[in-house]
Amino acid sequence: MLAWTIYLSFAGALVQALLPKGKAELSRWLALAVTVAGLALAVAGFAAGMGQGRVIIADVPWVPAMGIHYLLAADGISRVLVLLTGLAAVAGVLFSWNIELRTNEFFAFYLALIGGVYGVFLSFDLFLLFVFYEIAIVPKYFLIAIWGSTRREYGAMKLALYSFVGSSMVLIGLLAAYATAGSHSTSLIALSHANLPVNFQMWCFPLVFTGFAILAGMWPFHTWAPTGHVAAPTAASMLLAGVVMKLGAYGCLRVGIWLFPRGLDPWGFSFIGVGSWRDVFAILAVVGIVYGALVALVQTDFKFVIGYSSVSHMGFVLLGLMTLNQIGMTGAVMQMFSHGIIAGLLFAIVGRIVYERTHTRQLAELETMHLSKRLPFATWSFVIAGMASMGLPGFSGFVAELQVLIGAWSVKPWWTLAAGVGIVVGVAYTWRAMQKAFFSDKLPTPDEHPKTGWPDLGAITWPEYTGVALLVGVSLFVGLYPRILLDAIEPAVKTLLAGGGQ
Amino acid sequence: MSGIPVLTLLTVLPLVGAAIALWSGKHARTVALLTTLASLAVALFVWTQLPADGSMGLVERAAWAPSLGIEYHLGVDGLGALMLVLAAIVTLMSVDAANRVHHQPGLYFGLVLLLESGLFGSFTALNFFHWFLFWELSLIPAFFLIKLWGGTRRGPAATQFFVYTMAGSVALLVAFMAIFLSTGSMDFPHLTQLASTGALEQMVTAHLGPVTLWLAIGVLAGFAVKVPMVPFHTWLPAAYAEAPSPVTMLLTGAMSKMGVYGLLRIAIPLFGHQIAQIRTPLLVLAVATVVMGAWAAVAQTDLKRVFAYSSVNHLGYCLVGIFALAVPAAGAAAQTSQAAALNGVILQMFNHGLTAASLFWFVAIMQQRSGGHRGINDFGGLRKPAPVLAGLMGIALFSSLGLPGLNGFVGEFLIFRGVFPLAWVAATVSLLGLLVTAGVILTVIQKVFNGPVAEHCTGFQDMHHGERMALAPVIGLMLLIGLVPQLIVDSVNPTVVNLLAHWRF
Amino acid sequence: MNYTDLFRATLPETALEVAALLVLVLDLSLMRKAALKARVAAAALLGIAGCGAALWAVLLQGNQGLVFKDTGEFLLTTGGYAAVAQAGILVLTALTLLLLVGEVFTHHIGEYVAVVLMAAAGGLLIAAAQDLLVIFVGLELLSLGLYILTAFAKSSGKSAEAALKYYLFGGMSAAFLLFGFSYFYGLSGSTNLAEIQRAIAASGPSPLFYVAWILVVAGLGFKVAAVPFHLWAPDTYEGAPAPAAAFIASVSKVASFALLITLSLNWLAPGQGHGSLAFLGGVYQTWPALATILLVIAAASMMVGNLAALVQVSVRRLLAYSAIAHAGYILLGIAVHPVYNWQESLISFTQSARGPAALSANAVLYYILTYGLTTIGAFGVVDVVERATGSDRLDAFLGLHKRNPVLAAVLLVLFLSLAGIPPLVGFWAKFNLFAAVLANSAGVVPFRLVALAVALSAVSLYYYLQVLKRAYVMPAVNETPIKAHPVTLAVLVGIAAAVVLLGCFPAWLQGWIGSF
Secondary structure, eight states: OTHHHHHHHHHHHHHHHHSOTTOHHHHHHHHHHHHHHHHHHHHHHHHHTTTOOOEEEEEEEEEGGGTEEEEEEEOHHHHHHHHHHHHHHHHHHHHTTTOOTTHHHHHHHHHHHHHHHHHHHHBOBHHHHHHHHHHTHHHHHHHHHHHOOTTHHHHHHHHHHHHHHHHHHHHHHHHHHHHHTTSSOOBHHHHHTSOOOHHHHHHHHHHHHHHHHHHTTOTTSOTHHHHHHHHSOHHHHHHIIIIIHHHHHHHIIIIIIHHOGGGGSEEEEEETTEEEHHHHHHHHHHHHHHHHHHHHHTOSBHHHHHHHHHHHHHHHHHHHHHHOSHHHHHHHHHHHHHHHHHHHHHHIIIIIIIIHHHOOOBHHHHGGGOHHHHOHHHHHHHHHHHHHHHTOTTSHHHHHHHHHHHHHHHHOHHHHHHHHHHHHHHHHHHHHHHHHHHSOOOOSSTTOOOTTOOOOOOOOOHHHHHHHHHHHHHHHHHHHOTHHHHHHHHHHHHHHHHTTOO | OTTSOHHHHHHHHHHHHHHHHHTTGGGHHHHHHHHHHHHHHHHHHHHHTOOTTSSOEEEEEEEEEGGGTEEEEEEEOHHHHHHHHHHHHHHHHHHHHOOOOOSOHHHHHHHHHHHHHHHHHHHHBOBHHHHHHHHHHHHHHHHHHHHHHOOTTHHHHHHHHHHHHHHHHHHHHHHHHHHHHHHSOOBHHHHHHHHHTTHHHHHHHHHHOSOHHHHHHHHHHHHHHHTTOTTSOTHHHHHHHHSOHHHHHHIIIIIHHHHHHHIIIIIHHHHHHHHHHTHHHHHHHHHHHHHHHHHHHHHOOBHHHHHHHHHHHHHHHHHHHHHHHOOSSOOHHHHHHHHHHHHHHHHHHHHHHHHHHHHHHHHHHHHHHTTSOOBGGGOOOTTTTOHHHHHHHHHHHHHHHTOTTSHHHHHHHHHHHHHHHHOHHHHHHHHHHHHHHHHHHHHHIIIIISSSOOGGGTTOOOOOHHHHHHHHHHHHHHHHHHHOTHHHHHHHHHHHHHHHHHOOO | OOHHHHHHHTHHHHHHHHHHHHHHHHHHTTTTTSOHHHHHHHHHHHHHHHHHHHHHHHHHHTTOOEEOTTTOOEEEOOSHHHHHHHHHHHHHHHHHHHTTTTOOSOSOHHHHHHHHHHHHHHHHHHHHBOBHHHHHHHHHHHHHHHHHHHTTOTTOHHHHHHHHHHHHHHHHHHHHHHHHHHHHHHHHSOOBHHHHHHHHHHHOOOHHHHHHHHHHHHHHHHHHTOTTSOTHHHHHHHHSOHHHHHHIIIIIHHHHHHHHHHHHHHHTSBOOOOGGGGGGHHHHHHTHHHHHHHHHHHHHHHHHHHHHHTTOOBHHHHHHHHHHHHHHHHHHHHHOOOOBOTTSOHHHHHTOTTSTTHHHHHHHHHHHHHHHHHHHHHHHHHHHHHHHHSOOBGGGGTTHHHHOHHHHHHHHHHHHHHHTOTTSHHHHHHHHHHHHHHHHOOSHHHHHHHHHHHHHHHHHHHHHHHHHHHHHTSOOSOOOOOOOOHHHHHHHHHHHHHHHHHHHOHHHHHHHHHTO
16 A cells, blocks of 8 residues: 555656646646645555554566566555655645746656655665665756756756765665675565675675765765755755655665674774774764754854754764664654654745745845744744754654664763764754844844834745644654654664664 | 543643633733633642642553653642642732733733643653653743843843753753663652662663762753752843743742752752762852842842842752752751751742742832832832832732741741751851841832832822732732641641652762 | 578578668659658658568577588577577667658668668678678678768768768778788688687687787777777767767667677687696686776776766767767676686577576677667757757757657656666666676676776766756747657657666566577
8 A cells, every 4th residue: 555655656747747837726736636645645554554564565576587576565664754755745745835937847856756755665675775766866856956046056966966976886785785695686685684795794884875875964975965955945955854865864774784784893993993884974973963063053044054954963863873772773763754844844934934935045134024023923933843953852853862862872972972962052053043033133224113014025825834734743743742653663673673684 | 530630631721721822812811811720720629639648649640652761650749739839829920910911912821821831741740751841841931931022131131041941951851861771761759769779870880880970960950050059040130130020920930949849859869869979069059049149139229130139049048958958867856857948948939939929020010100110229118109019018028038927937947947957057158148138128128118209109009909909819828828837838748758758868 | 501591591681681672773763753751751661661571580580590511600690699689770770760750961862771771781790690701791781881871961061071080980990800800810710700719729829819809809899989999989970960870879889789799708708617628728717818808998988988978068979978988888798708618508608698698698788779779769859959959069958848848858768768767778777787797707897897887877967967957957048849750759759668668667678688
């Protein structure tokens, strides 16, 4: 049943591409229908899968000569991420309701991207996973290049090339692993039992992990992310930060760590405290957390603040993955979900609600606009979103970050401390942005006083209300009742940690 | 009665009220009044349902996220129930005092009710996650209340308030993460039990090394900011002064008690031994709080700042009382002193909350009547044009001073009664605070109410009917508790005994 | 050898030649006064019919080749990978003929189609050849045809220049080739590939052998446009009329790579001898050196092709350099073969598409066939745009999605396939090829070259996206619709659909190739 999310999305994309021009309204409603259907399927699949372990959805031989199967399966982690995709997809459509330029092409690329993302999360064949992963790259390029804003062509090309380079690294690893395992099968399950030689894993793991981590925004390969996020139109930023970066992290987990667990073992020697690839990537993750936060603190463009905050939050995911213990990795997956929702919300507010009305993202200009009075909905939505992003308890981010920190402490306490610094700085930059953009009392010019009222900024439309309500509601629900996700994630993480088979 | 989750109801009631108030526009205050009245009724009901032996009553437990040790665990004992009642009363007073909110009243009262919910939640929570959730939850409305409706320098005041409290929260969080890592539990009663046998320290040391003392300091830091304790108090004067007076009532009446409550519910039970180890420096800081608060109040000319520093001073007594308790292996006499001190602390929490809230209410009234002035020197001889105000406020002021017969005396007396045998140096130095406070209060009375009438006070309107009806019960309560403290002590003492029995220093 | 065998073995070539003659006759007699369109349609249809007949003949031929009476060695093979290559050549030829519809670059339709068919016949010969002389005959038949085709646009100076360059370059490389062949003959006393191999195995490879091999590689490298023999390609791709360029880019490559498969399987595959033949062991160890030369050329082609394409402004030249790069990838596949166990029959090792050498041969064939298909489509699109705007520069593609959305969609599919984006066939072809290389030999050098190839594929995305960016993203300068002939459009859409379908269901084509 979950597989229909993929098929529906691609079918929707095709129909959108064939729609005659000028039917923007039809295009939007169609896109909404498709994404809502996808979400419904994701929720149903999630509910049906509760308490079950890995469920095989489809297993059809694809290229029998090479052992490649069209193998779709879902375990707890997949179901959670599919749910995230469904939510982000619906929210993205809602926040793109006002796109008038080439609307049907926009939604065609959008749905194709969503289809690819669903595919990655549901694939259990390495080749199939790679195919879906690559399918997602091209729509991103066009979404940003055509409908984006600041330096969109440059941002789009940078993003496409970085993603492609990352996936090329993965391809090399894939080919090598396939050949080394005897070229019998590309099923992830089979490869995880393939007993690949330790030497092989030692170089294949960092290659594959880095390839995926580029898309996850790992420092220092993260530079595509802020540029790309800022250049992208709102819905694309929401998807990019919310879901696509999670593709990278998911790949790190599902392919990197599951197939090449020995690659994380100690090298036998240690160089300034670094003694294994695990140390290396954990350090890079921590650097990403702190660096992303510090850089976000000094940005002058509102969207850049959010872009760098995404880099910082993804650092948490990667750190959680590197803890290699139950609680840390559960936290990583929770953070994937939580940040997906929250980042989507933040970009929606900054991009759709604020920027499209004020036509500026510069904090210095927003300071003079008294938005807390003129756009109260945006203000309070951002307050809530900001609190969620800071990791305030009651929202989904708190539980996730708590778990990652606890998990990290078990391994190396200083990781936790450094990450904690990141959280504190996170509070600071969210604070600063909120303060400057919404609650500042500066006047545009010294003698101008708003006696006669400010120019109207345009009412908030129903899709914006719905989208914000959806995302805030989900974050709150998961924050107050984390069990609903934890019950799905924990067994899956346990299996993954235990079942390398080696 | 055991079927109805009363405590959950109590916590959710203000949330519902907040949601309604947000959309009520002009009628938000009415909605808020009704909600706070209802909350008070429920809180009083809870007070009557306390178990006689001082243990936890009205307990509610449900699994929440077991793998993380997170459980929905609520319960009240005498301490908690008294705090609930206090929070309800103070919030009611605050809403009553806020009759001049013209700018976005729906949002204002929504935030106030949200804050009340946060207070109720943190006073009834017995699991760290739930407790921390409400601890943080109360922070946000307070920040916005200061920021959006405050005085001229509200921006920096609100930011400072937020930053300090956040920093404290981070310290708390880190400490509790460490505890969870070592014990796998976030449950306060369970952790208290572990600590009382020394098992907590063993587990922490086994998992993380000899860091228990640091954890204790972290937890203490978190609460030290909230109470506040010197030197973490610098956020308070600005925040109290810039916040609108009704909000200040909440801040001083209820929110500061969250800090003291935290010390009693979390810091002492879990880290009693560690606190005993650093008792002396802590006592020094507590005494410094007492003395500094009093001395600083002398120098202020803004009435709000006077009372703000005075609050610091009064809460300092609580701190002295708490840290003086940390005596290892207390004999029978010492135990009696401990019981007295603890009773005094709890009483002081309640009484100060009441008194300080009413004082700020009076300041609000004065500020309204005088067109925004609230300096000590702005008034004079108010006794003549406003005798009722002078009378009622005088009672409140004397209660703050600690006059016997009023509620302020009982708490302070018990604290000193308990602390003298346990830490006579601290007690003696704190006496200074008493003396200076007396000086401050008397000065205020003299300058504001006595003496020649100032020119702009001749037309000073006295308290009208509505205000009298609102404040009279409060003042009456002060008298009542002052004369018949058993009303409270009888319910609190079993809890005190119970708590002391479980605490290990 | 009797003439029935000869006839059977050369049935496909015969069919093509007959069709060529028929076309000439028809065009120069009956259709002389007819309109250009009718003449084109008739000639193209006849040509396609001829291809169809030849295809049927290929499938009919079975697995028995044409054998020399005296030595029992093959002169021409049939079946196996040769049949695959021949079928591919015929299908691709038919497609290039379809592209002819609507063209106006020449009035000499009959001659054009006839030359195409004859060149295709030469290609068929090359694919099946097992004898040096047959190889050379086929190669010249193909090449001379290609030179003529390049020059066919008489009114275009570029066409003539390109043809001359192609001819001169080609003539020189043919000379090299022949020189190398003569050395092989000298070393072995025979022109038959299998006999040459045995002779050299017996006597041991001498320096002369290596020189000869290098000369042969030079000659063949020219045909596939490998570095450093690639200099003709950009000019030829740019100057030749589009259907001719499409033919050059697809059919001649298929034929040449089929030939390279033959040579490499015969001469590179032999490995360690066993048992009583151990005395030959020392000899076989040095033969992998031959592969090294191919690997060097492959690496150079990949790099030069991809890097040079980055700076092109003419889409045709961009396609030329990308062709050089793709040739590099394929050469990698050819250079790496499984080791031949001498105990087995050489025939079954090399000739059958199911034998042990099949993996790499199949992968190479899959790649070149699908690449040919995609390239024909690409040239078709470029041609339509060129005729409408008068230029093949990047800027001519601006706003294509508005001017002709179907064409833009076809362009999108084809270029992404060339870049290697799944689920298009280009990705599968690359994956298959690299997997075969690693399966055959997971040693350090092949692995590093695979890594290089993948990395350069990533680079290639950039220049393909440049064209797509013009078509989809950047604002149009001129918004008048571009019209394409319905047949052309149908062919292009068909090719695009095939690219998508073959990419989604790679097992079809792979299975078909493997069934020979």
